[in-house]
Amino acid sequence: MPRVSQHHLDTRRRQILDGARVCFARHGYEGATVRRLEETIGLSRGAIFHHFKDKESLFLALAEDDAARMADVVAEQGLVQVMRELLAGDGEHPADWLGTRLEVSRRLRTDPDFRRRWAERSQQLTTATRNRLLRRREAGQLRQDVDIDVLTSFLELVLEGLVSHLAMGLPADDLEPVLDLVEETTRRHQSREDD
Amino acid sequence: MPRVSQHHLDTRRRQILDGARVCFARHGYEGATVRRLEETIGLSRGAIFHHFKDKESLFLALAEDDAARMADVVAEQGLVQVMRELLAGDGEHPADWLGTRLEVSRRLRTDPDFRRRWAERSQQLTTATRNRLLRRREAGQLRQDVDIDVLTSFLELVLEGLVSHLAMGLPADDLEPVLDLVEETTRRHQSREDD
Numbered sequence: 324m325p326r327v328s329q330h331h332l333d334t335r336r337r338q339i340l341d342g343a344r345v346c347f348a349r350h351g352y353e354g355a356t357v358r359r360l361e362e363t364i365g366l367s368r369g370a371i372f373h374h375f376k377d378k379e380s381l382f383l384a385l386a387e388d389d390a391a392r393m394a395d396v397v398a399e400q401g402l403v404q405v406m407r408e409l410l411a412g413d414g415e416h417p418a419d420w421l422g423t424r425l426e427v428s429r430r431l432r433t434d435p436d437f438r439r440r441w442a443e444r445s446q447q448l449t450t451a452t453r454n455r456l457l458r459r460r461e462a463g464q465l466r467q468d469v470d471i472d473v474l475t476s477f478l479e480l481v482l483e484g485l486v487s488h489l490a491m492g493l494p495a496d497d498l499e500p501v502l503d504l505v506e507e508t509t510r511r512h513q514s515r516e517d518d
Numbered sequence: 519m520p521r522v523s524q525h526h527l528d529t530r531r532r533q534i535l536d537g538a539r540v541c542f543a544r545h546g547y548e549g550a551t552v553r554r555l556e557e558t559i560g561l562s563r564g565a566i567f568h569h570f571k572d573k574e575s576l577f578l579a580l581a582e583d584d585a586a587r588m589a590d591v592v593a594e595q596g597l598v599q600v601m602r603e604l605l606a607g608d609g610e611h612p613a614d615w616l617g618t619r620l621e622v623s624r625r626l627r628t629d630p631d632f633r634r635r636w637a638e639r640s641q642q643l644t645t646a647t648r649n650r651l652l653r654r655r656e657a658g659q660l661r662q663d664v665d666i667d668v669l670t671s672f673l674e675l676v677l678e679g680l681v682s683h684l685a686m687g688l689p690a691d692d693l694e695p696v697l698d699l700v701e702e703t704t705r706r707h708q709s710r711e712d713d
Contacts, residue, residue, distance in 0.1 A: 431686040473695045480696055484679030491626040500668045501675060508703050
C-alpha cells in the first residue's frame with residue numbers, strides 16, 4: 324500500500340488551517356465547536372485531529388502561520404509595511420486575520436498557559452523586526468540616537484494599536500499619514516547628523 | 519418635606535459609579551448582573567436605577583467619567599503623560615480602568631449602536647489632545663512639519679496599543695523609553711529648524 328505523499332499531507336493541512344481560520348474568526352475560540360470546525364473545513368473530526376492534536380493546537384498552528392507570514396513581510400519590507408497592508412485591507416484574509424488576532428488577545432488576557440505558549444511564537448515577529456532594523460542601521464538608513472530594542476518595541480506598540488483600532492471598527496481613513504510619521508521616526512535624518 | 523441636597527445626590531452617584539466600575543471590571547458587561555451590581559455598590563436596584571436609567575446608561579456614564587478624567591490630565595500634561603501613568607500603574611483604579619476600557623473595546627466590536635453612542639463620548643479625549651497640541655504649537659514647542667490632526671491620531675494610536683498591550687498582560691518594563699520616543703516625535707527640534 325503506497326504511503327500518503329508529503330504533498331497530500333501539506334494540502335490537507337492547508338485545507339484544515341484555512342477552514343479553521345474562517346471558523347475561529349466567525350465564532351471565536353469557544354464558539355468554534357468541533358461540529359462547526361467539521362462543517363467549515365469540510366472534513367470529519369477524525370481527519371482534522373489526525374493532523375492536529377486538539378483544538379488548542381489547531382488554533383496555535385493558525386496563529387503561528389500568521390506570525391510566520393508577517394515575519395516574511397517584515398524581513399522584506401519592514402513592520403510598517405505590514406501595517407500598511409492591514410490598513411489597506413490587502414493581503415490574504417484580512418478580516419479573518421484580525422479575527423484570529425483578536426481571539427489571541429482575548430485568550431492572552433484570560434489564559435496564563437496560553438500566554439506562555441504564545442510568547443514563544445510571537446517572538447519570531449520581534450526577531451524579524453529587530454533584524455530588519457539592524458540591516459537598515461548597517462546600511463546607514465536608521466537613526467543612530469535610539470536603541471534598536473526601543474525602536475522595535477515602538478513599532479510593535481503601534482502595530483498593537485492599529486490592530487485594536489481596526490478590530491473595533493473605528494474609522495481608519497486618516498491613518499496613512501500616521502504610518503508615514505511612524506516610518507519617518509525610525510529613519511536617519513540629515514539634520515540629526517548635523518547636530 | 520426637605521428636598522434631597524445636591525451634595526447627597528453627587529455622593530450617591532459617585533458611590534454607584536465606583537461600585538459599578540469594580541463590578542464591570544471583575545465580571546465584564548454581561549456578567550455584571552443587577553444582583554452583582556447591588557452587592558458591589560451596596561444599594562438596592564431601586565436606588566441604583568433611580569440615578570441611572572439602565573445598565574447601559576450606567577456603563578456609559580462610567581466610560582464618560584474615565585474619558586473626562588483622562589481629558590483633564592491631557593489638558594494639563596498631554597496624552598503621553600496619560601500613558602506614563604497607565605504604565606506606572608498610578609492614577610486611580612488602574613486595573614479597573616483597564617477593565618472598563620477592555621469592555622468598551624469588546625462592545626465596540628459587537629454593538630453598532632454602542633459604537634455610535636461611544637463615538638460622541640470619546641470625541642472629548644481627541645479634542646483635549648488636539649487643543650493641547652495647538653497650545654504647544656503656539657508656544658513653539660511642536661514640530662511644524664506634521665499636521666496637528668496627524669500628531670493627534672498618532673498619539674491616540676500609541677495609546678490604543680498601550681492599552682491593548684497592558685490588558686493582555688504582556689511585559690511592559692521596557693516601554694518607558696518608547697514613550698520618551700513618542701513624546702520626542704511630536705517635539706520641535708533645533709535641527710529640524712535648521713533644515
